[in-house]
Amino acid sequence: MASRARHGGQAIDGRDLKGKAVISGLGLTEMGRIYGHSGGWFAAEAIRLAIDDAGLEKTDIDGLLVNQGMTPLPGMGGVDLQNQLGLTNLRLLSSMNVGGATAGIMVQYAALAVSHGMANHVLCVFADAPLREGRGGGAAYGGGGQQPQPRGMRGLYTAFGMFGVNARYAMAASRHMGMYGTTNDHFGAIAVAQRGWAAMNPLAQQREAMTLEDYHASRWVAEPLHLFDCCLVSNGGVAVIVSSAEGARDRKQPPVYIWGMGQGHPGDLNRAGWDIETQTGAPLSKERAFSMAGIEIDDIDVCQLYDCYTYTVLVTLEDYGFCAKGEGGPFVADGKLGPGGSLPTNTGGGQLSGYYMWGMTPLAEGVIQARGQGGDRQASKHDVVLVSGNGGILDHHCTLVLSPHPA
Amino acid sequence: MPEEHGWTEVATLVSDRDYDLPIPVADEASEPFYAGAKEGRLMLLRCSQCGRYRLPGRGRCVDCWSEQSEWAQASGRGKLYSFGIMHQKYHPAFAEVTPYNYALVELEEGPRLITNIVDCPNEELRTDMPVEAVFDAVSEETTLIRFRPRATG
Numbered sequence: 001m002a003s004r005a006r007h008g009g010q011a012i013d014g015r016d017l018k019g020k021a022v023i024s025g026l027g028l029t030e031m032g033r034i035y036g037h038s039g040g041w042f043a044a045e046a047i048r049l050a051i052d053d054a055g056l057e058k059t060d061i062d063g064l065l066v067n068q069g070m071t072p073l074p075g076m077g078g079v080d081l082q083n084q085l086g087l088t089n090l091r092l093l094s095s096m097n098v099g100g101a102t103a104g105i106m107v108q109y110a111a112l113a114v115s116h117g118m119a120n121h122v123l124c125v126f127a128d129a130p131l132r133e134g135r136g137g138g139a140a141y142g143g144g145g146q147q148p149q150p151r152g153m154r155g156l157y158t159a160f161g162m163f164g165v166n167a168r169y170a171m172a173a174s175r176h177m178g179m180y181g182t183t184n185d186h187f188g189a190i191a192v193a194q195r196g197w198a199a200m201n202p203l204a205q206q207r208e209a210m211t212l213e214d215y216h217a218s219r220w221v222a223e224p225l226h227l228f229d230c231c232l233v234s235n236g237g238v239a240v241i242v243s244s245a246e247g248a249r250d251r252k253q254p255p256v257y258i259w260g261m262g263q264g265h266p267g268d269l270n271r272a273g274w275d276i277e278t279q280t281g282a283p284l285s286k287e288r289a290f291s292m293a294g295i296e297i298d299d300i301d302v303c304q305l306y307d308c309y310t311y312t313v314l315v316t317l318e319d320y321g322f323c324a325k326g327e328g329g330p331f332v333a334d335g336k337l338g339p340g341g342s343l344p345t346n347t348g349g350g351q352l353s354g355y356y357m358w359g360m361t362p363l364a365e366g367v368i369q370a371r372g373q374g375g376d377r378q379a380s381k382h383d384v385v386l387v388s389g390n391g392g393i394l395d396h397h398c399t400l401v402l403s404p405h406p407a
Numbered sequence: 408m409p410e411e412h413g414w415t416e417v418a419t420l421v422s423d424r425d426y427d428l429p430i431p432v433a434d435e436a437s438e439p440f441y442a443g444a445k446e447g448r449l450m451l452l453r454c455s456q457c458g459r460y461r462l463p464g465r466g467r468c469v470d471c472w473s474e475q476s477e478w479a480q481a482s483g484r485g486k487l488y489s490f491g492i493m494h495q496k497y498h499p500a501f502a503e504v505t506p507y508n509y510a511l512v513e514l515e516e517g518p519r520l521i522t523n524i525v526d527c528p529n530e531e532l533r534t535d536m537p538v539e540a541v542f543d544a545v546s547e548e549t550t551l552i553r554f555r556p557r558a559t560g
């Protein structure tokens with residue numbers, strides 16, 4: 001059992017929050033190489049779709065949380081989006097960014113707000129449009145770390161050619177391989193499993209079959225990462241609406257109850273004895289989320305784990321305790337994450353094969369699975385759905401435990 | 408705590424080459440680090456209050472929060488914490504040396520430094536292998552600190 005923090009003599013485990021808030025609406029635009037629209041357009045479209053999905057009116061919306069992608073939305077704190085949409089009675093508004101952990105974290109703050117009467121229906125939205133016609137996806141994300149005249153300690157990244165997020169995650173994966181004997185076959189098993197799921201997701205960008213041989217044949221980006229270890233780049237938008245459980249009764253969609261939530265931000269001291277590369281914030285995040293939900297690891301039916309890279313899935317599985325530290329490779333090697341496997345994971349294809357909407361990708365699929373609306377890819381048992389988010393270079397982690405049941 | 412170290416030979420590994428890769432220069436916070444490298448010394452900050460080492464550019468000790476520090480010479484020894492082999496051509500200057508390795512070396516004093524590994528084929532790089540500093544004068548102004556495998560025994 002997770003340890004219970006004490007405050008004023010009373011155990012604090014958040015259990016009184018279980019099931020108090022729900023996800024009542026979900027809006028997904030088209031994803032991928034959809035050109036001709038700004039990030040702001042995708043955000044507005046996702047919001048329109050979410051409100052329609054929930055069966056609400058725009059006047060019902062009294063909270064707006066915005067996560068901007070690589071293409072920033074105009075105005076501070078989402079005010080431009082608010083004004084475009086004519087949302088005139090917001091009790092809560094903010095723009096947030098904790099990288100790929102933001103989506104789940106927005107839902108957490110929204111859940112707190114609706115559980116305590118600060119707002120009734122809070123919209124959480126992510127949108128991005130980094131893809132340009134005739135330009136590769138890598139151009140949108142690859143160049144980080146370059147300086148025209150490199151200076152100081154920061155200049156060492158440029159001097160030694162350590163560019164972009166790929167380089168950093170490659171080093172994290174490499175560390176895990178060196179410590180525990182993890183192999184590219186293990187990473188490949190994750191890529192293949194998720195492609196299997198993507199084939200059943202009409203929104204997925206990559207749906208043609210992939211074998212382990214195909215995985216190995218994909219070009220190196222930064223060893224040990226192949227192209228098929230890396231997420232896609234997508235234009236699109238996703239919005240969810242968080243409502244109080246009472247406020248969402250008898251709505252258009254079955255409510256998805258938020259059973260548990262937590263965050264873990266361990267920080268990176270970048271020195272001996274500190275190994276954020278192979279030990280993420282997931283254990284810290286899991287502790288409160290699972291105690292709030294009153295669940296153990298074996299209770300989880302479906303996983304939606306943040307997958308900017310295959311390695312992120314592997315290390316997250318370990319850090320939640322699905323297997324022992326270092327055994328993530330052998331754990332995934334039998335294909336248990338894929339269709340027909342014992343631990344259905346990233347059932348929409350995730351960000352590797354589905355679409356890359358940061359933390360909204362696992363969250364959206366978590367909502368679909370909890371509702372039982374996954375069609376051909378629906379997990380047969382979906383009473384407890386685990387959703388994780390990850391931001392930065394494994395710096396930030398968040399957890400949501402979702403369920404179709406109130407308790 | 409490592410003892411103070413003497414002058415280390417400044418290796419001019421590739422002294423007569425044309426060096427076409429980006430060459431960093433010091434900023435105010437890293438000036439003694441860059442100046443030290445030119446003299447064959449790997450310089451770190453040491454907290455005056457608790458004695459912990461840290462990389463230049465961090466004004467405050469993360470342990471005791473003291474802002475007082477002095478420059479101290481590191482041993483130049485460490486181990487290869489992790490590495491990658493870059494294949495993507497993000498920067499035109501690197502096109503000719505791609506694929507190349509980049510690395511994070513954990514110094515004996517604790518901090519981890521961004522660098523690369525020389526005198527070792529990429530296929531032979533191993534996590535936690537012992538390494539030592541090599542001072543590579545890439546221009547009149549700048550000496551880069553690379554690392555090479557270190558024999559232990």
Ligand SMILES: [Zn+2]
Pocket residue numbers: 454455456457458459468469470471472473
């Ligand atoms: Zn100190």
